[in-house]
Amino acid sequence: MTLENKNLITNYSSAKYSWLKSGGKISHLYKIYNKIELINLFSRSDTKTKSLLVIGNLSNTLIKDEGFNGIAIKLLGDFTKIIINSDHMLVGAAVLDNYLSKFCYQNSISGYEFLFTIPGSIGGNIFMNAGCYDQEIKDKLISVIYFDIISNKILEKDIGQLQFDYRKGFQQKNTIILYGKFKIAFGDQKEIKKLMQKYEDIRNRTQPQKVNCCGSIFKNPINHCAWKLIKSSIDESFYNGPIKLSKTHSNFFENDPNISANSIDLFISKIQKRVNDKHKIILERELRIID
Numbered sequence: 001m002t003l004e005n006k007n008l009i010t011n012y013s014s015a016k017y018s019w020l021k022s023g024g025k026i027s028h029l030y031k032i033y034n035k036i037e038l039i040n041l042f043s044r045s046d047t048k049t050k051s052l053l054v055i056g057n058l059s060n061t062l063i064k065d066e067g068f069n070g071i072a073i074k075l076l077g078d079f080t081k082i083i084i085n086s087d088h089m090l091v092g093a094a095v096l097d098n099y100l101s102k103f104c105y106q107n108s109i110s111g112y113e114f115l116f117t118i119p120g121s122i123g124g125n126i127f128m129n130a131g132c133y134d135q136e137i138k139d140k141l142i143s144v145i146y147f148d149i150i151s152n153k154i155l156e157k158d159i160g161q162l163q164f165d166y167r168k169g170f171q172q173k174n175t176i177i178l179y180g181k182f183k184i185a186f187g188d189q190k191e192i193k194k195l196m197q198k199y200e201d202i203r204n205r206t207q208p209q210k211v212n213c214c215g216s217i218f219k220n221p222i223n224h225c226a227w228k229l230i231k232s233s234i235d236e237s238f239y240n241g242p243i244k245l246s247k248t249h250s251n252f253f254e255n256d257p258n259i260s261a262n263s264i265d266l267f268i269s270k271i272q273k274r275v276n277d278k279h280k281i282i283l284e285r286e287l288r289i290i291d
């Protein structure tokens with residue numbers, strides 16, 4: 001059976017699988033289970049020239065209603081594994097943050113408690129340099145192992161060679177993050193558990209739960225909180241309707257399932273305009289919108 005038949009999903013519904021429960025279709029999604037499949041796929045001349053989209057757990061991505069018509073990749077199989085070595089952990093890009101956090105707890109590895117409450121994958125996390133409670137993934141990373149689709153090679157870069165910033169991680173064109181090599185520090189299992197619970201409690205108190213959302217819509221501008229800027233710029237109408245700001249946290253919106261992605265985009269632009277009109281600050285989106 002060719003890779004084409006075995007691994008390809010056509011017209012993949014991002015609305016079905018994304019955290020927003022909205023978004024257009026992906027015309028060609030390849031499920032990739034190992035390095036050989038990846039190298040084979042990108043040995044073909046047609047795959048290199050099309051635009052590339054890698055999807056993780058779709059907790060920070062919205063695909064426009066027109067859909068994505070390039071080559072999309074979803075890592076599975078070998079990329080869902082975690083291997084503990086003497087001085088580092090090798091973590092597949094498809095491992096979920098929450099799973100890694102629980103794995104670290106089980107193995108008394110401290111420092112990964114903050115990942116317990118982030119709903120993404122390690123690949124999405126390294127791409128975004130995700131974080132919370134004053135910690136970011138870059139603090140834990142030793143290096144990133146990635147696939148370069150142009151040279152068709154697997155390469156590795158140390159964190160020191162990379163310019164990670166606030167919500168801007170490994171975002172190199174034409175690459176697919178395959179693994180992160182992470183630091184290991186052992187700690188007290190009870191303390192690790194306590195911290196995971198503390199972070200979960202804070203999250204439950206301060207952010208909406210069990211709603212269709214993408215986490216924070218916007219990055220916090222330097223010396224400002226996005227939620228405060230938003231709250232002071234909008235009127236009550238933004239808290240009502242099929243796409244509405246959360247009353248628990250004004251930098252989150254909640255939407256009805258299958259609402260048009262383009263109307264979500266428009267809603268976000270309206271918030272941006274209100275904040276700019278009032279504070280002369282242009283909020284930068286954290287949510288990735290793909291067209």
Ligand SMILES: Cc1cc2nc3c(=O)[nH]c(=O)nc-3n(C[C@H](O)[C@H](O)[C@H](O)COP(=O)(O)OP(=O)(O)OC[C@H]3O[C@@H](n4cnc5c(N)ncnc54)[C@H](O)[C@@H]3O)c2cc1C
Pocket residue numbers: 019053054055056057058059060061075093117118119120121122123124125126127128129130131132175176177178213214215216288
């Ligand atoms: C309820 C909720 C709470 C959240 N809380 C936080 C938080 O506290 N802190 C925070 O930082 N974020 C938070 N987020 C946002 C989100 O979870 C993170 O940005 C997360 O890292 C995204 O991971 P993902 O696997 O879902 O990525 P996706 O949404 O699937 O993708 C995000 C981006 O990463 C790229 N990407 C994904 N995998 C790869 C790969 N293997 N190689 C190359 N590129 C890749 C995609 O192309 C896309 O551009 C929250 C989201 C929700 C829904």
